[in-house]
Amino acid sequence: MKNLDRFTEPLIEFGAKLNNFKPLEILRDAFMLAFPLTIFGSITLIIANFPFLSQLIGETNAATLNTMLGPASTATMSIAAVFLCMGIGYYYSKSKDCDPIFGAAIALAAFLLVTPMFMNVDLESGEQLLVSNVFNIDRLGARGMFVAMIGSYLAAFMYCWVTEKNWTIKMPSSVPPAVSKSFSALIPAVLTLTVFLLIRIGFEFTPWGNVHDFIYQVVQAPLTNLGKGLGATILAILCIQLLWFFGLHGQIIVNSVLDPIWNTLTLQNLEAFQAGTPIPNIVTKQFIEIFTVGIGGSGMTLAVVIILMFFCKSQQLKQIGRLAAPAGIFNVNEPVIFGMPIVMNPMIFIPWIVAPVINVIIVYFAMSSGLVPYTTGITVPWTTPIFLSGCLATNSVMGGVIQLVELVVVGICWFPFLKALDRQNVKLEEEAE
Template sequence: MKSLDRFTEPLLEFGSKLAAFKPLEILRDAFMLAFPLTIFGSITLIIANFPFLANLIGEDAAGTLNALLGPASTATMSIAAIFLCLGIGYYYSKDKECDPIFGAAIALAAFLLVTPMEMNVDLEAGGQMLVSNIFNIDRLGARGMFVAMIGAYFASFLYCFFTKKNWTIKMPSSVPPAVSKSFAALIPAVITLTVFLLIRIGFMYTPWGNVHDFIYQIVQAPLVSLGRGLGATILAILAIQFLWFFGLHGQIIVNSVLDPIWNTLTLENLEAFQSGAQIPNIVTKQFIEIFTVGIGGSGMTLGAVILMIFFCKSKQLKQIGRLAAPAGIFNVNEPVIFGMPIVLNPTIFIPWVVAPIINVIIVYFAMSAGLVPYTTGITVPWTTPIFLSGMLATNSWQGGVVQLVELVVVALCWFPFLKSLDRQNVKIEAETE
């Protein structure tokens, strides 16, 4: 046990520190800011692109419906970088005890200030024309995700730094609070936005021409390319399961680090799906959630719950299975993790770690072989039950079927280990009766 403690204690300490690391906590909260908005956009996108819709209501009616509902997803899901920027500005400023509303507004203004305001437009007669004073929505979505994240942190830092230095205009107490706060934010806002204006001007004289292309080529593209690979995905799943085994919330810890990459890949798929182009990425945020967490929670324990109810003989495991089933259907599996328990239980360590990795490999190759469509970028709540979530995420019945295959794989992986634990429990129960 002492050798195990020497191994686990540093891991637990590192995981706890990472989970409590403020920048990652702020980033996680910022992503959640857009959650209700993206759900709304996803619902309209699902309706507009429902399978066989044209066969049901006719091509003209389907086209009209798509045109009517299209702006809903564009105004929510396609400008996710804006929501991320607002969220980081708000939560960072709140953490530093600065006015969070002004922190969010300054962060957004700083992001827009370094965003190119012109784009080439194709002409009907051929050729292109440069149009000024216009934002390319691409820059407000997947392509601008890392600029929004880095820029929002930097802008919020500058705003709070100068505010804490008392570089503010203080108004008499008789002045209304809204006016007083505006004047207090004036000097920090002017300095912060001046810095970003100088950054914009400076990058105009570089080979990249703007901050967006620089960040995309130097930082975002390499990280996204690495994150979309099967190897990196397996390592992420392995880390999630390993951390959970030692009682740490692996999903929160790993997602805090990798969500920027997975969300960028998701937005790339969404933009392709909306435009009717070929969807580029297998690994996305929905791939991770729907085809891992979506099978009963972290560790895909729904298969184990079913085994406990129907195949185990011990009263303890049967009771845990019955209690965990209602929550497990909606992918909440803390009753299993702490009730079995899974934490620090060597008997089920192998299926706990191996089953999710096997399933990730199965789904990855099923998609790469064309047996299952890629995820479309539509946000599906992780609590959506199995089969339905797979259908919604891929806009196809194949997505639901492959989840059922995963469920069977989990059950097969868990069965011998669960029976071993069951025999141990039956023996203990017989001795204590």
Template structure:
């Protein structure tokens, strides 16, 4: 029994359990709820911070444009945790058979209830002022993401539990449905929010004074610090490639576990970019998507598709390459994964796993050295073609250049293995040979 046969069964078992886990599915769907909104915010942010914009229209005009478009990104990307809370409450309640719209509303209200409603403001003279009855927008974004996730799951679970216990007010059938549903949700909402009010009050007597700072210091900061390291990223990439090799959608499985960390890191970069301060994190959601998936899909197979389409001589390989090329330009590579195939194909397992790992190291050190700017936190759709996606994600042409370097590395890694496969097919099936 080969090495891959030995690990295939346990890997598939773990992968299927993660893929079918309800909590991870709800979390994944909830993150996607904000996708169209963050795309809108990203477009306006890209326009407002377009490279050399001040040289084209003047510094004053560029500043005015930035001020006019700034609220668009603030109202979408900077409050991502708000959308996450609504999504978790909605999808969790829907899965449990409860009214989802009330589940989403209660989850959001619970999150706001435990969020500090005061901001420390430092004046130009250095005086510190505490402004009450306001929400710090940072707590609605990256800093409050883990509180939002944990709190929304708890709030939705309490709401559904009390609803299933029939601790509700039943109205006659003659009452309009909207009114009846409101009364049905009344007692579950009150009980759920009472629990969160008690949590808020209890934390006021702790050294942290609120649950946000407690979760951030004890849970979120250590996890994001670990998730931002090169070692953790390489483990994640290796897991993605190995799961795909075994026939499981590695991207979905791994992302469902690590997306909370990567998204929090992305929002930290976005906050710094909007404030004009130094961007802190190399590894973010956009780092993973643009500089791994963005080179032709999982496994960075665009270069492999080009080799198949234009260098290999066997008819079968050329057809696979040319059929996969249009989709591959937009980072959709299922045609080559299942058409070559990549799945359970020991001939190409080495470049399939090694090429992405090499490229992640190249991009990481290029960004760490300052050769390539860090990702700004702008959401770039993963289907955006190579070079353009890298440039948009980093707000620099160097982001596109490093993607072309990655493409060349993948080409070099895949070429000898695909040529070997091509020669073997030409030997075994010479009647399929056509002139290149």
């Protein structure tokens, strides 16, 4: 037991510190800012790309519908970096007791200031036309995600630092609050944006030409290439399961670290899906949520709930299954995690760790072999029930089928361990009578 404590105590302490680490908490909240917007964009994208739509309403009508609904996803999902900037600026400033609205506005302005304002347009003649004073949409989405994160933190930090130094213009109390706040933010905004303007000018003399290409080539591309591999994904799932086993919310802790990578990969898939080009990534945010959490919650416990309800004789376990079932259908599994309990229960440690890893490997190779389409980048709420969520995430019924295969695999992994636990509980219940 002492050896176990020596292993678990540092892990629990590290997980707790990581969960309470303020920059990760701010980043997590900032990503959630765009959630309702991306859901709206996802709904319109699903409608516009509904399977067999052209056969149902005709190719011309389907193309017209796509054109009409297209701006909805572009104005929400394709510019996710913009919302991320605003979220980071807002929540960072709020944590420092600075005016969060100005923090959000300054962070967004700083990001746009270092973003290239030109793009090359391919002409029918084969030549390229340089168009100035425009933003390329991909700079505001997947390609600009890391610039948005780094730049927004820096901008919000500078704004709050200058404000805390009291380098602000003070107005008389008779001045309306909105006007007074604007003057208070004037000097912090000017100093912060001046620094970002100098950064933009300085990078024009480098081989990269701008901050975006520098961050993308040096930071973003290597990290996303590492994060989309099977090995890194298995490691992330193992960390999630281990943290949950010791009572920590593994999903939140691990997602706080890896969400920037997974969301970037998701946006890359979305851009390819919208453009009608091959989708590049297997591992994305939706891959993690739909094909792990989407099978009953962290640990894929929907099959566990079914076994408890229908295959266990212990009244305690049956009751836990009945109570956990309604929430489990919508992938909320705290009732079974803390009700069985799963936390710190050595009897179910092996299936708790092994089943999700096996399923991740199965889904990964099912997608890489072409049996199941890749996730399209459409945001599907993690509470969407099994089968439906898989179909929506992949725009194919095979996404739902592979979820059902996962459900069976989890059941096979768990069944002998749950039956052993059941026999133990039945014996205890008989002795208590």
